[in-house]
């Protein structure tokens with residue numbers, strides 16, 4: 451498997467290089483040189499395969515030249531040990547629940563798969579690595595859970611003290627084992643600056659192998675294509691063409707859907723759903739891409755003003771506006787509409803949908819008017835209990851917290867408080883991870 455940079459097609463990397471570098475040196479994004487088309491018989495017979503088997507088959511088509519078949523089975527088995535069920539609200543409105551993983555959000559699929567893949571490469575090299583992650587909240591939780599107890603990998607999470615929600619903090623600080631949390635007395639930007647400086651520090655990197663777990667890593671993107679096959683499979687008995695509706699921020703999730711289509715999944719259409727951070731819907735409507743500072747909203751994991759995976763979307767469609775428009779429609783909604791949707795879904799269907807999924811529901815309602823021959827699958831990207839305050843104030847009632855979250859709230863926080871000072875951060879890293 452060879453990858454190239456979206457900024458320069460002549461820049462090539464192996465899978466191992468792309469996974470450990472995260473980004474090409476020219477700041478483009480890695481793309482697979484060849485996206486293999488799966489046999490038509492596989493698509494026709496999808497209902498005979500388990501989610502595991504689907505993930506294995508897709509992985510084999512992509513990574514088969516690099517990773518032996520048994521190891522692929524081990525990697526997908528380790529990473530994807532939770533389901534991706536579809537529930538139906540009405541005849542044509544279906545919800546793909548992507549929150550059954552350890553951090554209750556879809557980022558678990560990518561984070562766990564990347565962890566298993568990195569671990570496989572490190573074992574082959576007989577090497578260990580320290581992953582540094584600066585987080586403002588959510589990403590850190592998925593990465594921590596994803597890499598938990600993974601051989602050969604240590605994780606250091608830096609988060610701004612007092613600036614993440616209590617539950618998010620518990621997700622970062624209660625795991626133990628190979629996960630350590632540093633509570634930085636500063637802002638998210640301070641955390642990010644410390645991580646950046648460590649990567650640039652040659653004397654530190656001589657003794658400690660450092661990696662990142664960036665959200666744009668190709669190893670996080672690819673496994674997100676698996677559940678498009680899995681969802682499609684569950685609706686095949688209905689024999690109606692399918693549109694996927696994707697609540698989007700950085701557009702990794704939607705790009706993974708485009709990959710699935712390229713691999714042969716017969717998706718009729720994609721719907722990009724955003725909050726008021728509507729750079730991509732605006733591009734689809736006007737052909738103009740105008741990145742701008744993000745605006746805070748209730749669906750805060752989608753507050754992105756310059757979606758990084760847009761480069762990959764353009765790359766897949768030859769940078770041609772019309773090609774993108776033919777396959778993807780965009781819709782944007784504000785917080786008042788989001789709250790109305792949460793209430794309507796609750797009252798009409800007795801279903802709890804989180805603010806991100808609710809934006810998707812609104813986009814489906816708008817889009818289905820234009821294409822009544824389609825059925826829609828809305829990706830529900832997080833469990834509603836992760837956004838307890840918004841849900842309860844919108845619905846005017848308490849909602850149940852799943853046992854997994856309740857257990858977390860009772861666990862003891864373990865973190866180390868540090869000032870935003872590079873020399874102290876470096877000394878801490880050396881004390882914990884320096885081998886010689």
Ligand SMILES: *Cc1c(COP(=O)(O)O)cnc(C)c1O
Nearest residue numbers: 698699700701702703751831832
């Ligand atoms: C990250 C996230 C999104 C946005 O996904 P992208 O791949 O960045 O478009 C949507 N919903 C939730 C809950 C998320 O955590």
